Amino acid sequence: MDLSTGGFSCSAERKEDIVLYSYEEQIRRELRLWKRDLLKPPGLLERAAKGMQTKVNDLIPEKVHQTITAVIKGIVRTTLSGLEYVPAGKPLRELTLYERDERAKQLLATYKKIAAAEGAGTGAGGILLGMVDFPALIAIKMKFLFELAHVYGYDTHDARERLYLLHVFQLAFSSQAVRPALFARLENWEQTHGIRVPSADGFAEQIDWEQFQREYRDAIDFRKMLQLIPGLGAVIGAWANYGLLDDLGRTGINCFRMRWLGQADQSQRSPLG
Structure with missing residues (x-):
């Protein structure tokens, strides 16, 4: 009899199950806090920042806005209809949530370095190369999301998974x-999008193009505008891209955690519920 376990022996396998359960409960708590923070109404600082954002938008050359809009639309359509960003390997199976999270963190660290290097290189070149950075950064973000999906076991050959990634990107x-x-759609993804497969045209219809472009542009404009300041482009470009990948990484990892745990709960329920 093992007194250290309350008088009963505890196998190594049982201990591992307890540790994994504790980790999943920890992640559930983190997700609840993330959701609360994500959905809280905008405060005074957020409203003030929005006003500043509008002023920044007016300072950015219209040609830059047009470039961003065209690039977003092109890459989104490529994401929906093509396989350009699909990783070569198969989605990872038979891993615990902890193991997936650890791989996801390593993946994010790698892509943040890639994005920072891209931002530093183009930022040093002024406004023209700064414009080149927009499509490059979006492509880096998409590649990250596709690889992240495979880390959590989802196959991006499936067009429904690519649509899911676009919603994560939007969020x-x-x-x-x-x-x-947007959060409600992702939280209830399996019920609303996980069964039927829309046509290619159907996918396009599910994207509010104007909102998609405007929201993304507004989110990145302030940081990317600073990149165009002479003499500061390289430093600001690296900082901006690193931060934007970090934002995407946190959202992407939490979305996949939420989905993975939801499916795990569903599979453990009895047919009688």
């Missing part, structure tokens, strides 16, 4: 006015 760079609707 990461959305304003607080539209976050509740």
